[in-house]
């Protein structure tokens with residue numbers, strides 16, 4: 408089974424505050440993982456290490472077989488653009504352009520070209536095809552959430568990383584979002600890595616890691 412994500416012996420500290428110590432996990436291609444744990448336990452830190460916003464103090468981070476923590480050679484950004492998509496809690500759609508153009512831009516950055524047919528197909532599949540020409544601010548919260556999911560899926564990434572994608576949603580909408588993510592991830596063989604407090608997601612994704620709150624060193 409090809410490996411989507413492999414973290415080996417990762418340490419991460421902010422100053423003398425250790426957040427992750429000797430942390431290792433492997434996620435096979437198409438397998439999903441929930442990151443659970445109390446507020447402040449390091450879930451977002453771990454996601455930021457995977458997407459490259461943070462560097463580990465030690466350890467390796469392999470994405471689709473490439474070590475993106477090794478700073479001795481370049482090309483990490485290109486590997487991440489090709490293999491990793493992110494769904495932020497705040498969605499972060501570009502407000503000045505339409506939903507279709509948001510997806511076009513994402514495809515061009517990740518794949519070098521846009522595919523309008525694939526974009527329209529994806530928006531239809533997520534039930535927002537009729538909103539393709541709309542600007543993000545005119546969408547309802549549920550539509551914007553679907554647009555952010557469409558943007559994550561449109562590059563057929565190896566990994567889809569999501570921070571609290573369902574926490575603000577009621578049961579019905581949380582289930583719909585989880586269903587959409589799992590269905591489309593399965594269709595294209597993407598792995599989902601989801602940081603959340605939302606234990607409802609355990610009904611959909613049985614594999615989880617619970618991060619522990621680390622002690623603050625005494626001064």
Ligand SMILES: Nc1ncnc2c1ncn2[C@@H]1O[C@H](COP(=O)(O)OP(=O)(O)OP(=O)(O)O)[C@@H](O)[C@H]1O
Nearest residue numbers: 421426444445446447448449450451452453602604
């Ligand atoms: N840039 C930073 N500098 C210093 N400390 C930080 C920084 N980013 C996060 N922290 C601290 O590291 C700890 C882990 O934060 P992180 O955001 O990863 O936790 P989390 O599990 O995602 O929390 P939540 O569930 O509340 O989002 C927290 O105590 C946080 O205050």
